[in-house]
Amino acid sequence: MDKPSFTTPGLDAFCLLDTLNLTVTGQAVDVDHAVLECRTSTEFQDSWCHECGAEGIPRGTAVRRLVHVPLGWRPTILHVRVRRYRCPDCARVWREDLTQVGAPRAKLSRSAVLWALKCLVIDRMSISRIAAGLGAAWHTVNTAILATGQQLLVDDPSRFDGVRVLGVDEHVWRHTPFGSKYVTVIIDLTPIRDKTGPSRLLDIVEGRSKKVFKTWLAAQSQAFRAGVEEIAMDGFAGYKSAATEELPDATPVMDPFHVVALAGSAVERCRQRIQQETLGHRGRSGDPLYGIRRVLLTGANLLTKKQTSRLEAVLAAEEHTQVDVTWWVYQRIVAAYRDPDRTRGRDRLKSVIASLSAGVPTALKELTTLGRTLKRRAADVLAYFDRPGTSNGPTEAINGRLEHLRGTALGFRNLGHYLLRALLDTGGFRPLLHSHLR
Incomplete structure (x- = not known):
């Protein structure tokens, strides 16, 4: 702001009280906190009886204490003087509406x-840190945040409007000594497809199965359901079956x-199998196949000359022929996806699937299994090339953010709380929060 327009200083506006229809009448500033005494603005006094409409008679005040936005790096408490009234006609007694x-x-x-919501969603602070800034108890802050998030986001009837592209994946929300607890996450990928913004979390459902997603x-x-056009997913057959039955x-x-x-x-399973067959033990430092385990999974066009020479030297051995063939198929699949011409890429991948569908030697067990999977899901695999922008990549990105959330909170025990926190963190709440902060 090069040339600001100044107005008369106002303590109410500075303390964010004018939007609450409060005015400051006193203050007490201590080293570790500040207290502001307030009253409601005169024009907003609730002095009329709601039963008979008569004007009430003042009957003193009561003090309501509220934690406010920290000012000057100090937790700030509001002492709101609430006026009390008594109706002279019907004897009803009431307080001002706050x-x-x-x-x-x-x-x-x-x-x-x-x-607190801004600190949680935008600044990625923990509840403990927010509570310390407010000078309030953890449970007080957590309850207020979850209740407001439920009201503004979860209970919003328009949350599912305009969804045309879905993403679905599994996610571990809790690790226990008795096994990991899984949930199914459902993502709205429509903004990614339309290039209008990031993906957003729609819902989290306990469990990971066909029944969970179908329900x-x-x-x-x-x-x-009629508006959903595409569903991005991984290779889990349960999600595919549920989508086919409910969204044909x-x-x-x-x-x-x-x-x-x-x-x-x-490629990895083939390398491990040949490692055992040729040397009789798992990979160790100095073993040829073990030494190129990472190079095998790198795109051929990204290899350095040194890596290429090393790879060719190991795969040239006759006992490593099966690894060489499996690696070559892997590179063909990678090259098909990296082809800038989507039509040509689709044809290249279709050719790979056709070549793996029949005639694969029985010795190449891993390629046989891969070929069966790709043949069964060929339509789903090739559909990617006809629908640019439909990918489960944003779903994996949201999974990563949920992992970060769980780490910040040092884990969750209550799935309901986890759902609310996850929706606040990745459910498209930021634009809504910005609009409320203006």
Whole structure:
């Protein structure tokens, strides 16, 4: 702001009280906190009886204490003087309505809750750190954030509007001594497809199975299901079956990452099998195949001259022929996806699938398994080339952000809390929060 327009200094505006219809009447500043005494603005006094409409008689005041936005790096507390009235006609007694200042029985002002949400969603702070900044208890802050997030985001009836491209994947939300706890995450990939913004988390459902995803789809409105055009997924057959049964008109798209991962897994299993057959033990330092384990999974066009020479020297050995053939198929799949011409890339990958569908020697066990999988999901694999922008990559990105969230919170025990926190963190809440902070 090169030439700002100055106005008369206002403590109410500086302390973010004007939006709450409060005015400061006193202050007490201590080393570790500050207290602001406030009253409601005169024009917003609630002095009329709601029963008979008569004007009430003042009957003194009561003090309501609310945690406010920290000012000057100090936790700030509001002492709001609430006027009490008595109706001379019907003898009804009431207090001023402070709903605009804070929710009923809440311990945080609405400005403090929005400040906490901003710290959580935009600044990626932990609840503990936010509570320390506010000078409030952890449970007080956590309850306020989850309640407001539930109201603004989860209970929003338009949250599922306009979804045309879905992404689905599994996610570990909790590690226990008795095994990991899985959930199914459903992502809205429509903004990625339309190039209008990032993907957003739609929902998290406990479990990972066909039944879980099928039940979730069946619970959605008919308008939502009719609007879904594509579903990006990995190689799990359960998600494919659920999508086919509930959304027969939607096109399943198998993500390139998982197709390449399947081919890379075939290379790894082949290398390990040949390692055992030739040397009789698992890979060790100095073993030829073990030494090129990472080079085998690198794209051929990204290899250095030294890596290429080393790779060729190892694969040239007769006992490593099966690894060489499997690696060559893997490189063909990678090259098909990297082809700048999507039509040509589709034809190249279709050719690879056709070559693996029949005539593969029985000795190449890994390629046989890969060929069966690609043949069964050929339509889903090739659909990627006809629908640019439909990929499960953004779904994996959101999974990564959920991992970061779990680490920041040092783990979760309550799945409901985890769902709310995940939706706040990755559910497209930032634009909505910015609009409330203006």
